[in-house]
Amino acid sequence: MKTDIWVDGEPVSSVPATDRGLAYGDGLFETIRIVKRRPTLAEFHWQRLAKGLNRLAITLDIEWLMEEVATFLSLQSASGGVLKVLITRGSGGRGYNPAGCSGARRILSFHALPKHPESNRNAGITLYPCSTRLGHNSLAGMKHLNRLENVLARAEWDGSEFQEGLMLDLDGLPVEGTMTNLFLVKNGTLYTPALNRCGVSGICREFILRQASGWGVPVVVQELDEQTLLNADEVFVCNSVNGVWPVARYRHISWPVGVVTATVRDRVLEVLNG
């Protein structure tokens, strides 16, 4: 019995072709680092998911989902890895109208932790300058299933020279990586782009925003232009699976791994290691 994918609580690995997630990207997802069979940064993930479901008017009992996830994780052969929780509006007829849809469909899948070189975390990475732009829209922040821009940006490079790509918005402002959020440090203060018009409000970013002042690091959320990024003292990207990766190179600029970045990286790692 294949148990690394569950659809609506059953160990099956397919979904109806009428699913609204497939038809329109009508749903949301969370990608969660699992340690000792437990989600890390769980409250952040469930809060974001609940907020997104509310915005899309998809009804789902999160407490009940958390119980299903616990059962699912208890049956995996590995105690650590990555859990993907994908929620769609369920099945519906042809046409955009969500009225009459079957209601939330739950797709859980368990994956091995991605294998990235240790140097990503220690020496830092090189960012590819993506030409695919993030558009502006009113769905910004949500981790919904409309992710073609990220797919096209990630398709722009291959090989091992670049470990992540930086995405600018339509105005040329740096916003995020294809799968990470962006931070920079200037004169001891952390800055991260505002996500009012595009981008995903990442869990690791949220964690850092909430904790930074407790670590003695002031943090500012605002629009940042590319020159500000190039003039930064330190730069890093982060997500809730891999934690913090210092950025060592972007375009013609190189950065050392700075003290603020190292502090944030180590604090995040503590949480991600359970």
Place this chain on the structure above:
Amino acid sequence: MKTDIWVDGEPVSSVPATDRGLAYGDGLFETIRIVKRRPTLAEFHWQRLAKGLNRLAITLDIEWLMEEVATFLSLQSASGGVLKVLITRGSGGRGYNPAGCSGARRILSFHALPKHPESNRNAGITLYPCSTRLGHNSLAGMKHLNRLENVLARAEWDGSEFQEGLMLDLDGLPVEGTMTNLFLVKNGTLYTPALNRCGVSGICREFILRQASGWGVPVVVQELDEQTLLNADEVFVCNSVNGVWPVARYRHISWPVGVVTATVRDRVLEVLNG
């Protein structure tokens, strides 16, 4: 044997949970009116699909797809209806990178023609003023699977008072209906919004743009503001399933079914009736 859904040429009604269309909206679709087991406006649909696949770097032999569609249509119990052709990048691992995906997955489904009142076509419809805005992005024009804005806009009203909703973009410019394109007539000339920053380049719109001058109607594609719409002599919406619906009411303005609208409606209907 259920034959109204085929996935990759097989009469099955489910897709792998690893499908990229489900994960990221990584794919495209066409909704095609079928008459006597044949697609109407076929060359327009296949051309748009081919262009979109090229843009997304999804490889698919369109000639071969057309043959599959013909076989699929020959097996349906009804000779008329609506064919939905949905193409995704196939199955892939977790993560945005499209490298290593299984390649195009084909999902064909056959549906009854939607039942709309005859008055939609004859007396015209009332447009709901949607508050969901179309964002600006570089994917404009394509009929891709990232359609959450359309879903949220269509969810704004129910009941029979409104037959379609008008969507404005982030700047407040009218762009299209939730499932239709928008035209207006002023002093005998047709105008339709430019779709450089948002919107779907609809098949019926394309047909009209190509044919209008042959019908003796000049046509202009440009940005239009809402005041221009309200001041129009005639307004209509269109798609390739329902054809042209005159707009009789939008906000505080009423329009009669004008002579240009009636001409275009009737010419389109000839084609959609095979």
